[in-house]
Amino acid sequence: MKMGWLRFSLCSSALLLAGSPLAAVAAPAFTENWAASTSPYFYSYGGSQNTAISNSAQSGTTDGKALQFKLAANPAVGVGGGITKESSALYKYGTFTTRLKTTDCSSQPNTGVVTGFFTYFNDGGDYNGNGLPDNSEIDFEWLCAEPQVIYLTMYTDFAAGAHRRVSRILNLATGTIHSTCYYESFSGNCQALGGNENLPSSIPALAGYNSSTAYYEYGFTWRSNRVTWWIVNPANGQKITLWDYQGPASRIPANGSHYLTNIWHTNDWTPPSRPSATQPPNSARYAYVDWTAYVP
Template sequence: MYRLHIILFAIISLSGCKTDGGFDEPTTTDKDDVVDGPITTDKHETIVRTDNFGTDSSLWDSRMQKGASIIFGDTDSHAEDGHILSLVFPGNPSLGSTDRTSPAFATEVWTQQTLHYGRYEMNVQFAQCANDEEVVSGIFTYYHNGEDLNQNGLEDNSEIDIEYLCGEPNLLWLTTWTDDDNSGFRKKTRSINMSTGEMYQTPDGGEDNYDTEYAGNLTSIRLADFPAAQTYYHLGFEWYEDHVRWFMVMDDQEITLWDMTDQTMVPQHAANFMLNVWHAATHWSTGEAGNYPDNNSTLKVDWFNYQPFD
């Protein structure tokens, strides 16, 4: 595991992370899966770093709605070193399933610099909610500036996702996006039931819709209590030019969750790495309504590491 001291091959401007619940008015969006995240630029430096999430927030920018909080250097005895990043999404029992939906209202942080091909890994405890509610924990890369470099008529969208929905216990969602705008999108998804190993996946030719089909059983995964209370999970992905491989580390053994080898669905543009938590209006696997959470939901991150391949 690449648990290195922070090494920076660029000068990084120092800017603290907001923790007072200040709200940046979001840009509205029609799809729950589309992130109105960082302001994207072409700036890209090679960085090797590990962030164990003490109180220093200088590598990150942030955004949140009123009532939310982002705490660098929060404490948790279940974390490896006792220090974590907490992303708190504010609960509100007066709100319904269609209120404040999408990442436009997320509690989120993102790297100030874009990253590219490499190994991304993190130790996380997913946000929790009641089964009739829905909150998304997002771990992903993201870049979208309105260009259409592949000239397929859609705006390019460089995104690699790990997502967990607390209203759908046991399911983990893995996705790549290459294009997305108001007229359509191209994405490829695998959902894994971490209790049974059952997998559903975007069929070939179905990259322009949300349908998935049964894709077999991942026999190396049988976590009956996933996600277990107060448990951190070591997850990550390796982003190559021609494929993306997601993995999970358990008992010092690395298990491949998906090696996505469709080169046409591999994002090519450098992207910001992001962590967020937000309310989705529906449970993704069933399409049924998911209520706004009554209580706060917190995504906890013990550490993050990025190791470039170039």
């Protein structure tokens, strides 16, 4: 959730080479099965002790192989101390899907580690003209201290002390929506959302859901006037809509963005049930991606 300014400082050179974020990005559909040692779509960066290894033998995947993220023990705080896979290309609108298993911290319950699957672009430009640098970002995120909870967030702007974002926090194991809010700063209060910004207003529980113990298929469809997040129920193949945001277009990103997955250590973001979950991992932590896909 507090990722934009950190990530921009790491990726500015790549962003400058990627072209205008306002251009209509006509990228073709792809599926990356992570079965080769390198990817034509993604590259890695992060702390020197961390790794992202394709073609890793893993049970529970569709082909017995996965992309393995390794976050070393006692990493530096923030995205830069983690490990990230980022697309070389920019994508604008379409359906972004992955099948992954998030970081397991059950051996150290108060660990502060984030797993993220998202789109992102911030080159410091104010393309929407509202006086803040644009921060185009659509997130799925999980804190390993409470792997039943999913954080869905969408930014349009980000600057130190001020930003624009909408967010939904939910516990899928219990079918509980903790909050659906609009924020203009991290210190500001939640402005509760209703109507077309709060759909569906309730969600079903997914029995036994734990993002760190099994692979699940997640996705979001990004349109100019609507963003819909979902998960596929592995028991029957049906999509469960987690949030179908149909609010003002000004609250939906409009810039072409990179496509990313990462894990990293946070020391100041904790889940509802574990306010002390800020410890650095005391041993290596892992996350796994079965496949990653995009359809324009």
